[in-house]
Amino acid sequence: MTRLRFWVPALGYMGLIFALSSIRIHAPVIDDVPFKDKGVHFVEYLVLGFLLAFATVNTWPRRRPLRTFALAVFLGAAWGFSDELHQAFVPGRSADVGDFLADCLGAATGTFLFACVWGIRRRWITMKEAS
Numbered sequence: 002m003t004r005l006r007f008w009v010p011a012l013g014y015m016g017l018i019f020a021l022s023s024i025r026i027h028a029p030v031i032d033d034v035p036f037k038d039k040g041v042h043f044v045e046y047l048v049l050g051f052l053l054a055f056a057t058v059n060t061w062p063r064r065r066p067l068r069t070f071a072l073a074v075f076l077g078a079a080w081g082f083s084d085e086l087h088q089a090f091v092p093g094r095s096a097d098v099g100d101f102l103a104d105c106l107g108a109a110t111g112t113f114l115f116a117c118v119w120g121i122r123r124r125w126i127t128m129k130e131a132s
Contacts, residue, residue, distance in 0.1 A: 004059070004060045007055065007056045007059040007060055008056045008060070010052045010055070010056070011049065011052035011053050011055070011056045014048065014049055014052055015049065015080055018045060018049065018080070018084060019084070019087065022084050022087055022088050022091065022094065023087075023091055024091075025091070025092070025093030025094060038097075038099075038100060038103075039099055039100065039103040040103075042081075042100045042103035042104050042107060043103045043104075043106060043107040043110070044107065045104075045107065046077055046080075046081055046103070046104040046105070046106075046107030046108045046111065047107040047108070047110050047111035047114070048107075048111060049077050049080065049107070049108055049111060050073060050074065050077045050107060050108035050109060050110060050111025050112040050113075050114075050115070051111035051112065051114055051115045052111075053072075053073035053074075053076050053077050053108070053111075053112065054069075054070055054073040054111065054112040054115035054116060054119070055115055056073070057069040057070065057072050057073045057076075058070070058073075058115075058119060066116065066119070066120075070112050070113075070115075070116050073108070073112045073115075074105075074108050074109045074112050076108075077104070077105070077107075077108025077109075077111070077112070078104065078105045078108055080104075080108075081100075081101050081104025081105055081108065082101060082104075084104065085097065085098075085100055085101045085104070
């Protein structure tokens, strides 16, 4: 039960993604930006990848980090796929392979960023304990 707390941010964010995918959103501010939609998807899933990496590495701390980070990327990509499928049935929205690829790349990047921060933190703690 205590490990569930690690999943609350990721699950809450996934709920937010689902809710926002259920409505048509028009952002005229970024209409002139090339690949604006892909950039939004990338950043949205970068955050999700970071949160999923946090959840997986803290839920299974004794597992190999590469395995838990791979799970985070997989879960982010799976959520991206389900999001695109969901959007196919929402009036005014559409499913797009390019959006899915941006989702996957964002989830992988967010997971990688978390892995870098996590690795630096682990080394710092180890060095501090050794001294």
